[in-house]
Amino acid sequence: MTDRSTSNPDSARDSSHKKPGRGDHREFTRELLRDLQALERMVAEDQIESDVCRIGAEQELFIVDRNWMPAPLSSELLEELDDSHFTTELARYNLEVNLDPLVLSEDCLTDLETQLRNSIAKAEAAARNHGGSIVLAGILPTLSRQHVSLGYMTPAERYRQLNETMTRLRGGPYDLRIKGRDEMMLRHDNVMLEACNTSFQIHLQVSGQDFIHRYNVAQMISGPVLAATTNSPVLFDRQLWSETRIALFQQGTDERSPHLAQFRSKPPRVSFGARWLERSAVEVFEEDIARFRTLFGGGLGENSIGELAAGRVPQLLALRQHNGTVYRWNRPCYGVSEGRPHLRIECRYIPAGPSIVDEVANAALWLGLMVGASKRFENPADLLPFGAVRRNFLRAARSGLAAQFLWLDGKQITAQRLLLDELIPLAREGLLDHGCAADDIDRYLDIIEARVDTRTTGANWLVRSHDMLSEVDTISGRAAGLVQEMHAHQQSGKPVHEWPTLEPSRPTGKYCATVDQIMTTDLFTIHPDELIHLAAHVMDWKHVRHVPVEDERQRLVGLISHRVLLRVLSRQATAGESSSMRARDIMATEVIVVTPDTPTLDAIELMGKNEVSCLPVVNDHGELVGILTERDLVRIATPLLRRFLNHAQNGDTVASDS
Template identity: 40%
Template structure:
């Protein structure tokens, strides 16, 4: 998508002109389908690899645009956030050594980016969502300053408002109104392309929709966002809400989000997808168009279908049909946007081989799916796979309930073998990669399971959640560089997080985020009981969601000593709480926080953003930090 002339449609003239080009492009596409203008009998594959830059503390490094500018390669493009980048691989024929060629090109291009990253003391990580992302990393300033991204953000904010509720529920729950439209930069994927003959596209696209669930279930790698354990593939929920331009209650009229799995099968023609996209999704961006596609066809030429491709680029179907021209010949391809980046190149090639093999197999049993299984069931399977990962059960053909493991191992893997063999892919290559899928599925050790199990084990070692996410990210990077598939990984250890700077540098790394609060009109007895139950000495006091005071064991004792005749069952907390508060920001250095606590002669420090409480750090937390620092010091002392 060109980035130079993109603008928001802000006049009827813009809208009418854009619509005119768009309708001509669809008419041209329909005519090309009728006249068999598309390349036939040739299958090519391609891929787009998104990646994350991380710094020495294993947190986002905002260097994407600088790396792109320095590299100056046509296959390197920026992404939504400044800590991301994308590389595009060359289209190659789907046969012979294509998997090896894909692996070699992918490895070489990632290494090229890595070399540039290392010059800036950063590294490249392949992951669906970076576990160490914080809210401060999702501000509008974190976005890549290019017109298309700025226009997307401006449009979402214009249509929905700059603050709207964002809600994902999993093992934990994420509810926020802070910068949700910028969350789009927090996701990275491996997008696969397969060229398909136009006359086979209806069955092939429907087949791609059906197999989206099982191929995702065994490949999940993004179970956490902003420290919350959500879906096994949280990207699916995150991207849908991030790009949603609907107003509240607009779904009552069945208006679709711009990230969609779709609502029905293709019936007769591939053009139905584009009909739905134009009818169902209002155009909000435009650019300069110069081609009359119908006139190009009249002259015997091959149109670019600029307006249709542009509109298609603003709608993010998980399986998207794309039009392109390669070596002067028009073609159609399916773009698979389902799979996350990582965990390793080996895992990505295994996922690629599995999907390509399945696509090329398409047995007769799975043709004409429109008459064999309701689309809603397939859509439900996809969402369940994203939520639950490899442990999910699907409702399959004939209303059969089957586990993802059984379906993959007993039916889909043999089909993938057949499909790759039929394409003429080297047997040694596809056997190797499909065996990775088999072992991953049998063991249940997907990337998301590795992250969640590592987190559980690390918390058992009495470290903070933030320390755990740093250790996990460090472990992901080390194991990615070994290129051993994820099912062979050992769980992350706390030592992988590095020295204390990576774990105890800022308050948001060490503060307690699970906070018990009371209201100023609650009775003191309530606060006393909560302190006793939860073994805490401080409780923040709120009014209408804003911090207005704090009640401590000391403040209760001091009040009781001066008012021994008072009944705490009747005394409101506002009479006892401390109101001359000393607070800190999440990005304050821990060393500065210690100085502030000593100078202010206080025992706890509420951490706020504006007047909103986001955490608290107490003397107990500093004892925890001291224990780890002392242990680290002792580990580095030579025995005498």
Template identity: 30%
Template structure:
């Protein structure tokens, strides 16, 4: 999202200049969005995988810079904390079998992280929150010492007192006093990018908002956060409350967001851009070109950097290479490459089918979409989600265990619209179905394994053992619904709400 930040501190003149350039970039964006031919590219999918570094004993390892140096691959990028890294996957055409290729690239890269810097004692663990992390692990000393993160630390400190309090809800909810944005190092996501033509951006964004809740209910993987049992996706409140700037008269910088009811792609960029003050000026070098070297399109650096500091769970992305994307930010990292490929297929397929179905979109409001998102984050497969009943008269609430299997054929239709090989789609959506039948998401597995370990050990030891066991199973590659776990239970395959193809 924009040019790298090269400075750690900005004065009022910098911020005023940035605000002016931001308005200029929005004016330029409005022209680009209606330019003939802009954004007319074949649909592609890409992703960013955030993951943790852990020792064989299940302890976090704070050597991200050393691991990046040892692996020496441009696809690895730094993250906010020294116990996290990000893998930027190769974008792929959706036609064919993109999710299998995505899964293979993940396995290859995570294996390199584990193998090449073996002397560092670190291995890659894709999980929403590393169970063995503690609040003391994520103070200022854990912050990655790069200008972007140091500048964010300064800018956030100017907008709220330090230390600041982060309230984490859940069965063992707690309030944390935090001294650094490094606390966000406790949250790792699987962020999916889907290219979308400008004339389809609003309806696809609306569809993404509606799809996120049901998909998230089936793929929670962040239930043990900083030593406590929290929501199935405890990463969600941690991120929202850790990066929110708490300004009383404006929306939070981290939020689910609304639905693009105006019908204008421009407004999906302008609303978040104008709702928040600038945290990080783009600080482009004097005399630098403001055009992309190949497409000739404006870089819009100020806009892109600014929107990278407004953390909506789904957000539009302008790429000066010549297209628009929707970035889906709500899914957790892990448990395995197969699980993430399946989650992506379900999310992209359901979004594509909803984008082509104005009937379903008309029946579900922004409030329904937000309620589904937070309900899924809180309760996972046990959430009750709003969805059209198929009988008319408005939506009903359905148990996620019932709703999700009924949506899988619908998502398959969406993948077919995008040209995905039916065998690829069927295999991955079957993984989601089996996960729902067994009730075994990564979040459920973590909770049950912790209970089993605590029969024989204290909480700290139990959390490290759960982390080590998870890392071994994740590296094995088998999807999470097949992992050994105490108190496994099978449920009958439910029948979900039907969808009329003619709708």
């Protein structure tokens, strides 16, 4: 919820182009502590606005090109849009839209949807002028490792400083390990993994005196709300958690040193929190200032205590800037609107998408529960242990509507039953009590009810559709098919529970341009010191004709072919020998390799010229990341050839894939 009448602390970060020194950090810390003191005084003296309840939202977007791949066009779109509601994000293929605040009453939900539709339509029109489109997705299925390189980072000083400072604090690369239906283990050297995540962030303004209760309610309902709104199950073609963003954001920006993690219990910057609030809103800010170093230096020039003494409302620029670098899933926010200070709770865990109407329905569920549960439950801390609430949240992230929760009175209940039997009706009550239009409440919460009843969240739709495409298309082809279908449904305006599961489509040559789009990544390898009999068994068990040989660091050191192995074993059998030969004794060491970005046509030419039937694929460090075989080429070529011959027999011109 952006206040357009006051200066934005984010813009203050942009204005500093010098590298912060220790003195700069000391000045910033002085201002930060003054801001905290000023906030404590404003809360104690009841200066925080309390006679109105506003809502707001921030929409994060993906920009894609004609092939549904991430398109680094944010600068071009922002220049064309020329609209202060739009701003940059970490990556050049993302945008953020800040919607205008609305009073929580009457037609606010319809007004929220209208704002969203108008903003996204405006962005879509600008994107089309540059050969692109706008897609709402928690994680875009067509993202690949190349899209999280620094070349895709938005060229702003604050992002450069963010990356440098957090990586320096960590002392090395970021380690990602997420285990779901598939498993992802990844080491990355910058913070750009954060750019894989986009969200639909909802704000609710609360009074200073009511903040503790409302914030604890926000924590209590997080698990069930997340279970109903998951939309991010696929990352780099791996099916992970129902809401993979929860793990990805935390691990991809974790500044904690891995060498100290086993000894210290310091929480990450991205967290759910560790306990119920007890005193005031200031408590959260105190905790975050005590635990997390400032990432940006330099004083911002505000003396908040002096502003209060002069009878003016301080902006608390340092506090807001530091708060913007601590990523609680329920985050407290301070702002100034029409000259009056206010506090908000920002819900950050709900993903972008699947459609605009789904997002407004998600907002209706969260807002309805925030007011309904606040009225029904006097003190969440008396009802549930905080550890149970945090576990509910993580279970929802992993399993969505299938998650099993610990709820009131020690009851074990699935997310689906809890939502249908208790929480959706409670959200209806809350919105009605706040004067929201009954027709709007029915429209949006009926969408939630149908989604939960049919178990068709965005995550479930993506997993089912991904499964349907897994055996009939390339990695890039199925990812592009998913994004294309998501965009079409988003344009139709239908909620996700009305989307049909994506059926396998006729493969085309559009998504076969480079080796990484068609190579096999499920590899069977052996170590140089393994017996050659193991290689023979692997070939027999897994029906492969080549076994790469790699060392302990996954670097390719050789290749054993079916033909060479058969020749060696045949000679030994003829001689009646029992061999103890190792892989290193027979492997080819002069191996022709390619990289993931090698054009497919170049790889085909290389295979023909050198009369080889496979090409191991290695990255810049010599690590084995895939293998391209004749079988991969036949798998792609067969439907294309069939299509070509069918057209030729019918006397038709072969249709273009564009």
